[in-house]
Amino acid sequence: xxxxxxxxxxxxxxxxxxxxxxxxxxxxxxxxxxxxxxxxxxxxxxxxxxxxxxxxxxxxxxxxxxxxxxxxxxxxxxxxxxxxxxxxxxxxxxxxxxxxxxxxxxxxxxxxxxxxxxxxxxxxxxxxxxxxxxxxxxxxxxxxxxxxxxxxxxxxxxxxxxxxxxxxxxxxxxxxxxxxxxxxxxxxxxxxxxxxxxxxxxxxxxxxxxxxxxxxxxxxxxxxxxxx
Amino acid sequence: xxxxxxxxxxxxxxxxxxxxxxxxxxxxxxxxxxxxxxxxxxxxxxxxxxxxxxxxxxxxxxxxxxxxxxxxxxxxxxxxxxxxxxxxxxxxxxxxxxxxxxxxxxxxxxxxxxxxxxxxxxxxxxxxxxxxxxxxxxxxxxxxxxxxxxxxxxxxxxxxxxxxxxxxxxxxxxxxxxxxxxxxxxxxxxxxxxxxxxxxxxxxxxxxxxxxxxxxxxxxxxxxxxxxxxxxxxxxxxxxxxxxxxxxxxxxxxxxxxxxxxxxxxxxxxxxxxxxxxxxxxxxxxxxxxxxxxxxxx
Numbered sequence: 461x462x463x464x465x466x467x468x469x470x471x472x473x474x475x476x477x478x479x480x481x482x483x484x485x486x487x488x489x490x491x492x493x494x495x496x497x498x499x500x501x502x503x504x505x506x507x508x509x510x511x512x513x514x515x516x517x518x519x520x521x522x523x524x525x526x527x528x529x530x531x532x533x534x535x536x537x538x539x540x541x542x543x544x545x546x547x548x549x550x551x552x553x554x555x556x557x558x559x560x561x562x563x564x565x566x567x568x569x570x571x572x573x574x575x576x577x578x579x580x581x582x583x584x585x586x587x588x589x590x591x592x593x594x595x596x597x598x599x600x601x602x603x604x605x606x607x608x609x610x611x612x613x614x615x616x617x618x619x620x621x622x623x624x625x626x627x628x629x630x631x632x633x634x635x636x637x638x639x640x641x642x643x644x645x646x647x648x649x650x651x652x653x654x655x656x657x658x659x660x661x662x663x664x665x666x667x668x669x670x671x672x673x674x675x676x677x678x679x680x681x682x683x684x685x686x687x688x
Numbered sequence: 689x690x691x692x693x694x695x696x697x698x699x700x701x702x703x704x705x706x707x708x709x710x711x712x713x714x715x716x717x718x719x720x721x722x723x724x725x726x727x728x729x730x731x732x733x734x735x736x737x738x739x740x741x742x743x744x745x746x747x748x749x750x751x752x753x754x755x756x757x758x759x760x761x762x763x764x765x766x767x768x769x770x771x772x773x774x775x776x777x778x779x780x781x782x783x784x785x786x787x788x789x790x791x792x793x794x795x796x797x798x799x800x801x802x803x804x805x806x807x808x809x810x811x812x813x814x815x816x817x818x819x820x821x822x823x824x825x826x827x828x829x830x831x832x833x834x835x836x837x838x839x840x841x842x843x844x845x846x847x848x849x850x851x852x853x854x855x856x857x858x859x860x861x862x863x864x865x866x867x868x869x870x871x872x873x874x875x876x877x878x879x880x881x882x883x884x885x886x887x888x889x890x891x892x893x894x895x896x897x898x899x900x901x902x903x904x905x906x907x908x909x910x911x912x913x914x915x916x917x918x919x920x921x922x923x924x925x926x927x928x929x930x931x932x933x934x935x936x937x938x939x940x941x942x943x944x945x946x947x948x949x950x951x952x953x954x955x956x957x958x959x960x961x962x963x964x965x966x967x968x969x970x971x972x973x974x975x976x977x978x979x980x981x982x983x984x985x986x
Contacts, residue, residue, distance in 0.1 A: 462764075462790075462793075463760060463764070463791065465790060466787065466790045466791040469786065469787055469790045470776075470787045473776075473779065473783040473786060473787060474776050474777075474778050474779070474783075475778075476778045477778065528776050528777060529776050531773075531774040532773070532774055532775055532776055534741055535741070535768065535770065535773045535774070536787065536788065536791050537739065537763040537764065537766050537767060537768065537791065537792075537836075538763070538791065539758050539759075539760050539763055540758060541758060542760070684758070685743075687736075687741060687742040687743065688736070688741040688742065
């Protein structure tokens with residue numbers, strides 16, 4: 461247990477990666493959009509995808525984390541399992557943090573009718589249609605999924621090196637192309653779109669949970685045999 | 689005495705290349721070991737296996753009586769300072785110290801502060817911006833202040849000036865006397881550390897070719913100095929480690945023969961006898977000239 465605290469501390473000392481940079485990204489994107497919406501005041505509702513920047517950042521943070529800290533942690537006599545658990549906890553904490561932030565701002569945005577300028581930065585129809593708890597869950601699942609997707613990619617890179625990454629990317633590309641070809645061939649696009657249309661946002665998000673768990677399991681399997 | 693490290697027929701190969709080949713040895717508690725050998729001999733590979741950073745291909749490895757892999761109890765007793773240690777990008781020296789404090793159970797905050805002052809390290813500076821010597825000094829501070837029961841320094845002095853190296857040796861000895869622990873020093877600067885070392889292991893091409901008490905090793909050879917002709921006469925039939933002529937004189941280091949009458953013989957011929965330089969002896973042993981290599985490694 462003591463060592464997991466050490467790993468948490470190890471990550472937390474790097475405040476730039478976990479707090480400052482994501483905050484700067486989120487709020488600079490928001491500020492720009494807010495300014496633009498002021499310039500176009502009294503127009504129709506303004507929609508922006510600025511929120512995706514933070515989602516992508518969390519993904520990138522997951523990709524970077526192992527490369528930045530694994531060698532150091534193992535070099536400091538930390539067990540691989542402790543590193544894994546500590547890093548997963550940091551991922552969960554920051555996902556929860558960003559979720560709370562976005563959730564809070566989404567409610568504010570709704571109450572202030574888009575900051576008085578009809579800007580939709582945090583609050584969207586469809587995504588924010590469900591109950592409050594569902595809105596919260598949706599973002600939490602999304603962030604966790606992005607972080608652990610990044611985490612499994614970086615664990616894979618640590619375990620199998622550049623050659624492994626290259627082969628892994630090729631295989632993924634090939635499988636993806638094959639899947640798209642098959643979907644096309646059997647003309648199932650229509651049913652896929654109607655499936656999405658028939659489900660609420662949070663229902664779709666639930667489908668990410670098993671994937672996220674798979675990433676979690678896979679990352680551990682790779683890290684426990686990774687070398688420095 | 690209790691064995692801290694027990695290595696039995698350890699092998700590590702990368703494809704066809706044998707980094708460590710059939711190596712067996714033990715290390716006892718509270719001694720200072722020197723792990724010596726040329727570049728690429730396998731020193732770092734061996735130490736990485738001892739600290740579970742990489743995995744042996746075959747063989748048995750016990751640290752504090754058990755396999756160190758994923759063993760929190762054992763790993764918490766180890767501090768491995770390696771020349772190639774990586775630090776997270778945004779870290780300052782202070783960050784490294786704070787993390788070390790929460791990881792190593794025996795961490796001594798006051799001692800670490802003292803060492804930081806000794807080596808004149810700027811606490812707030814980012815690790816990325818440190819010079820090579822300062823980076824090495826950071827490693828030394830961690831290695832010493834962690835007071836881990838097994839402390840391993842792999843080429844800890846890279847880029848350090850002579851004054852700082854001297855400081856390192858002094859602090860190591862002072863602290864070792866007060867807080868005995870097992871220390872492994874891997875280094876090229878053999879003569880500089882030869883006084884510290886109690887036991888010496890030499891690896892060459894992935895094989896352990898020497899595993900001996902430092903005192904005994906020094907007794908294995910001696911240096912004679914005198915007129916060239918007299919020395920040459922003395923050298924006949926003996927294994928010469930090193931020879932250095934100057935003017936009409938010749939200084940030569942020879943291995944002692946089995947019966948141990950060499951020194952008397954040398955004294956009788958009017959030659960001056962002095963102790964051997966460990967560095968010369970080891971260079972000789974690892975350069976492949978010695979035919980008695982096998983015999984010494986026993």
